[in-house]
Amino acid sequence: VHSSTPKAVFLSNLTSLCTFSALSLSSHQGIYSIGILLTVGLFTLMLLTLISLPALLATFSRPRQL
Numbered sequence: 047v048h049s050s051t052p053k054a055v056f057l058s059n060l061t062s063l064c065t066f067s068a069l070s071l072s073s074h075q076g077i078y079s080i081g082i083l084l085t086v087g088l089f090t091l092m093l094l095t096l097i098s099l100p101a102l103l104a105t106f107s108r109p110r111q112l
Contacts, residue, residue: 059092
């Protein structure tokens with residue numbers, strides 16, 4: 047994993063989080079619910095991607111043979 051990958055994942059998720067969290071400002075209950083659901087879901091996936099995925103890759107990856 048390159049050192050710039052976590053930064054790219056964070057910034058791309060941040061733009062999506064900002065966009066979908068704006069839906070939670072709506073007075074329409076359906077749009078509000080979608081905004082909350084998407085914001086919580088994307089935030090959870092970002093945490094899992096940045097924390098759990100590198101640990102799983104380190105645990106289960108096979109060493110490369112030359």
